[in-house]
Amino acid sequence: MVSRVIGSFCNTALSLPHGRQICHAAAMRLTHPSIRPTGQAISFRFNGQPIQALQGETVAAALSAAGVTTFRHTLSGAPRGLFCGMGACFDCVVTIDGRIGQRACLIPASEAMQVTGDDPATLTADPAPPQRQEGCDVLVIGGGVAGLSAAIAAAEASARVVLLDERHAPGGQFAKPLSPSHTDPTPDSQFRFGAELRARAERAGARLEADAMVWGAFAATEIAALVRGQSITYHPRRLILATGAHEAPVPIPGWTLPGVMTTGGLQSLVRSQRVCPGSRVLIAGNGPLNLQLACELLAGGVKPVAVLEAAPRPTIGAWRDFAGMARAAPDLLRNGAAMLRTLRQAGVDVVWGTTLDSLLGDDRVTQADAGGRSYAVDVVAMNMGFQPEVGLARALGVPHRRVERGPGYLSTETDAEGRTAIPGVFAVGDGAYLGGARVAAAAGRLAGLAAARELDFQTPPDRSARRAVARAERFQDALWRVFAAPPLPITDATIICRCEEITAARLRSEIAAGLTSLPALKKATRAGMGRCQGRFCTASIARLCPTPPDPDGYAAPRAPLRPVPAAPLMREAGEFTAPLLRHPAAPARLHALAPLPVETRHADIAVIGGGAVGLSTAYYLAQAGADVLLIDRDEAAMAASTANAGSLHVQLLSYDFDDATPADGGPAAHTLPLGPRSIALWKAIAAAAGEDLGLRTEGGLMLAEDAAGLDWLRRKSAMERRWGIESHILGSNELRALAPAVSDRMVGADFVPEEGYGDPLRGMMALLRLAQGAGTRLLRGAEVHAIERSASGWSLTTSKGCVSAGRVVNATGPWAARIGRMVGLDLPVTGTVQQVIVSEPAPVLTRHLIAVADRHLSLKQQASGGLLIGGGWFGRFDPTTGRTANLRENIEGNLWVSARAVPALNGLSILRAWTGINTAIDRAPLLGGAPGLPGFYNAVTANGYTLGPIAGQLTAEAILRQEPIDPHYSIERFN
Template sequence: MGDAIAFRFEGRTLTARPGQSVTAALLAQGVVAHRTARDGTRRGPLCGIGACHECLLEIDGRLSQRGCMTAVRAGMEVRRAGALPDAGAAAPLGNMPDAIGVERCDVLVVGGGPAGIVAARLMAAGGLDVLLVDERHGPGGQYFKQDAVGTRPPDAQARDGRDAIAALKDSGARIWTDTLVWGAFREGVELRVGVLRRGRVGYVIPRHVVIATGAQEAPRPRPGWTLPGVMTTGAAQTMLRAYDSPLPGRIVIAGNGPLNLQLADELAKRGAAVAALVEAAPPPWTRPALAARLTAAGPSLAATGGRHLSRLRVAGVPVLWSSRLVRIEGAGQAQAAIVAGPDGRERRLDAETVCLGDGFVPANELARLLGCRHHVSGWPVPHPEAGRTADGGTDRADVSIIGEAGRFGGAAIAQAQGALCAGRLLALFGKTVPVAAGRAARRRFRQGRRFQDLLWRLYAPVADLPAPADDTILCRCEALSAGGIRQHCARDAVQDIATLKRATRAGMGRCQGRFCQAALAALVPAPTGEMDFAAPQMPLRPIPLAALAVEKPEWRGHRRVDIPSALAGQGAVPLVSAGVQVTDVVVIGGGIVGLFAALFLAQAGRRVVVLERGRPGALASGGNAGSLHAQLMAFDDSAGADGPSLPARTLALQRDSIRMWQSMAPFFDRDLEIRICGGLAVAESEADMARLRAKVAVEQSLGVASRMVDSRELRAIEPALGAGFLGGAHCAEEGKINPMAATLAVMARAREAGVAIRPLTPVTAITRETNGFRIVAGGQAWSAGAVVNAAGAYAGEIAGLVGRRLPVFGAPLQMIVTEPVAPLVGSLLAHASRHLTLKQAANGTLLIGGGWSAGLDAVHRHPRPVRESLEGNLWVARRLIPALGNVHVVRSWAAMNIDIDGAPILGESPDVPGFYNAVTANGVTLAPAMGRGVADMVLGTGRRADLDIFSPLRFQGGSA
């Protein structure tokens, strides 16, 4: 062991061993609290693998550094992370690259655990160009983790890992450690995988990718599980085996499975004060026949388990079988574990460290991002599980999944799968395949599967946790309690995880739901397929914004996509399962425009049914960035030869709509986070200034409160702006809103008014009748006197059902969100000649959008961000606000917007009486006014001549 390393922690000088992580060094010094959560409570490390982000620290002025993934360096300055750190005072996370490098290989192996090591070694030895990437400082994974500080002789498990890693290095495979895979893109025939290596983003273009990302633990929520001192069993084992870091105080290990037994034995051998091992399964000797079969299937592994138990008995560590840890108590950190025995009686165990080992689920976000087919598994908690063959093959020809990235099964199965996958890919690429090695791997795979099946039958829990109490935190990132989430579910009639996320923000934090999704799934109807779970979003883990920011050419006009037909697979004569239901109005589309129309119609006494092909509010309405636009976008044409353009003539409606939002806000059942903060478009050239002057002149002529500002006033309004901006245009009427809260609030009001909202009910036929229309959707039929077409991107297809043409095209757009920081931006920011909207939400996150095009997922055909748009959008944002170079991007997503002619379509089809259209690309801003306008048209009241310009009559030929 080398000399101790000195570093500073909040003004104190501490020491660490060379090779230790910052978290390990702090735990060794008794520092268990690393960060402050948004609810003001302290948090400490949980997972030990960089997935939970509870170990965030400020290191050398850089925000949100994962302590468990950062090696201690001499002289580093470490501080606890605040809930809302000051990005303006922070140190940069890196420089913006001029270009992003690209690496090619035959096979990219993601993950350097047992499965990845074997697969990469055999493929490289067989003549393939193999690149293995792993997020940790060295290969080995959780099972083969190596001693980073070199203080103790390795045991058999570590020696096996050492030998496997040495063979990998000798095979010729390239190995990139400290490399995070943050995303993947299908671009034509190429698969491009995004990586972050040593602070720099790059792309790998493989001919095939092997996903060997392993598993992550799935700790069950309990009261007190967010207290510092509570961590997973795997995290505790990493502290012990990789960093030789003792865990503070008395230790309770609880959950289900043999890893807990191994940890208890290892801790006891090191002299740790293990207060108890709490196991949910009954003792194995109560089922001797099953235990005997397990021993026969894996004699050495069974004997190892027996030795663990014997040594715990000698050490005096009690094993509490058929028991559950029901809560953790403590003031500021763990102090006691409360355990319920098989009879339900509780006992209190003093404990400063509590290790939770409730089971594992696959780390499958990359596999899901790449479109691999998954099904629902309920063990140990509900989660998506990949469909794959024994040799790792999936339904994606260029993707394999091996080891615990597909299903938890232990190191032996993982290594066997690695060998089988290597053989298949060597054959695929025309290389020699060792037949005997393949037969041996299949034999080991079958033996491993049999052993694992028997093991988990023996370890089947007989004790379970009660449903989380109302004050139990379910979503750690957002500090959301079970009671609060249940209230949202009841209020908003939540039936799926995606809607639950929009209603509560649960699962939207840094961990992207990895540690709460199973608990959330228990609050809604049981998932039946992969799409019932929250979709993975890029970056898969937070990355520095600056690392991905690269200038891209600007563009004019939306990029249209061919959206999947809502009518695909429908027969010529749709089946109807029941009689025709009679109503006054059918609104097609459960977005915010359709919901407002339905609300106003119901308030006027009409019977209204809303038919939505998906989940209400789940598409554009729930997926946009929430700008309230009162001025022209800087890149819109402001005037034409015949006067103001259509976008300019829409400004009056936008301003009316914003005022409606403000006046209605007090009557909703939640805070919509409406803020009229002002909009600011900045200029960095004389051409930009001229563009803005022309824009402001048109706006002022139409009554918009916009004006030009010089560079000094620009900086007074937004001090965080970068240097070099000459001036800008300011509109005092612009603002922002929380679109998720707003959509759900309107939906709740609509239901209260009597609107019947039918989700998952796609319209398949509309026929004209004497007194109106017959609408068929979801195997049911309605008769209505009027139809409102508010189907967004599908409005053209819906119009086609009545024989009309409506020029509406799908044009998906992306949004990006950063980690939350202290107030940095007050206005709704835009650029005079580049696509950008930038604003700060009430929770401190910065939302970045502005019209950068997204695409469609190659498999599911859902909107998904594209690489060049992510890079270009972030470059513009960072150019405006340099402090964004000090923060991380947490998430990006895409939503289906529409491309029409720059103005909404609002009005009755001239030759289809009773068929009304309410379609806009600016739905959140215009929703109240659009809903009010179309409702008045249906009701025949309050005709407004100023809305005639938005009629479908404006399209050539008068078609509607």
């Protein structure tokens, strides 16, 4: 999108045709001497009302032309409409013909379609074509100027090139074509440039795939995409990322109101769709893109109210920059001056050194306040800069650096030809670093030639492209200096995360409480967890942090990188045993923490590990008056305990009970009585915290698909009842009556009324606050290196100094064996990497925890409407960094099983999938002291979210009251 910053100077100045009248309708289709509407007149319904449209225009354009700005309402009831106009923000999602979560800015309108802003009672899904695998020499992701230029260069060198672009036609924001609803026999230079790029790429033999969403990058040679509804995994020999940029957030009070858009979003309507959603348009922000939009509005018959420019008016001191711009690109400088002249002649004020203070309105924006003045408005367009779309590059592990310009952004590290540190991967254009259309074109060509050359294709010299990059970068640097503007202040009441409606005040309260990193703030508040994946809030949250985050301090990118329909991804996979991590390495990526002094600390009891078990232990100890210091290598409450699916298990799982299970049920059955006790403790924790923590215990269903599965459930249910668990076998009719959303193929179920689920994020934050409120002290960012006996009990050597304690609790989950070895214990504890998937919000489908006999699955629906899907499908582990990652085939298999149980998932998109390391043990907790090590205790369990509170309570009782540990849970069972 930044391509248009330079590109705005590329066109000849726009002026009003002689005698043109400025239109004052509330919303309108724009006129132009040469651009004519040619699309067939069609009609569709929005919330039951007829909307007239042109074949080829988007749903958003048709609604805007009809004066509709409110497309939907959030969970809180706030109105939302079109914002970014390029499919990045997901504010304009609507339901189209029963398919929820459709982006109105990208979906073409069609005759008789039914569009609503509400979720339907019944979900609809298109049948998914078979998945396929495809190879190519060079895969280019992104069809803007950089991507098309790279594809042309590689294809002209005879490489087999595939280019994937998410829109209906390549071109990106700068070189996008006119909508198919209109024709222009005399297109301007910008339209001609895009048409020439597309034609040249096709002549060279590059295959241009439109409507192609890349949703995951699992390796440089494993790129997952959805191309016109078909799931395709590409295996390229070289990969060129040209993913473009999106506009930076402009968080001010009222920026979420319908009618408030990014400048690029409104320009997409005005330039490509020939529509403006109002007549009183105010343009505000920073940079020449705002000037270009103002001129394009004038050319279409709309006179902007004003253009507010945050940068001060250039003074005589800027002559050096102007001189440099003139030497680098005199035509761009002339065209910029011509735009200012056009606005001046039309009577449009360009107000320098002025920023928006707030936006007001009810169901749409009606007033804008800026610089002590109020403007009556229908539409406000805002742009304060851009941010590269670096998600794919970061998912592949490409190094990045932070650029302190505007709100700050991440830039991909490359060499002069676009190579990254990952072999075979290139990154170019605004998606790598912000440089504009001319930089993008030249850099794309360099990368395309270099990729082809690495594959032994003959390529021409590239000296002219290198010179073009240098000239364009000199121009852009000078342009940024001329338009340098201070960042906007962020008031407490301002919504920062548009998707989750999180305010700056909420974030600042968490920062004041000690959470200082982006990932920690994300987990604590849900900021950045919505459909847009943090694109329009991360930069603002980073500004609030006490210290700007370094590149590793940003939340890890998750697949899918954008919401993607679940149905095309589903693929049956066989059942499995998750691989064990014998000695899992400590994670290298840690949260940013306030610095602590290295000093000696003292405590009666030191608890190592700040997960559900460690925090529960500390809470119950401190509540009883003990002096407790909790030590964590990272933030407390931020690891596996918040990465799990939130299930509150009571019944035996599929991998807990088989023909080899002992007569008494073995360790998993021995643990059954703890489940209801721990859930009762979770409810007490919720009451103490004063919130429900998303807890729901309306029962769990384990489904059977056939008679053999139902017979297995009967035997399992009998074992559960033997250990005091209420368990009922339901036939198909009883199952339908209890859970209508469950698939008709299920013949019965085991129903356990005490099962349920909770919100791990809310639960862990509540537990952390309660532990601190009870007196627990935290030592965060402290890695324990050694533990030795001392005269007073134990001495712990940590990265933050020594800790002396009378007693020590090892509550480090998958890393418990590492701590155990420090005191001479050989603990049979390992770990597994497990994944979780969450869908977009959906109508109420189930209130139960759902599993399937002989399958890996746990499925439940959150209060927000999203389906949370787990079940032990495993992910990848990097032993050198301690990082985990999803496996594409396990996302596909997990989704297939889920839809097998609840078919409505076929009509949903998934928002993201993530992984965490889960404790692996013999399915029973490991609690209590160890022989010969007085004062040293273990508190370790699988299913840690369910059993965390009871494991902590039993450990506290064993320490304070010398309560004996049940032999089924003690270390002695392994002797």
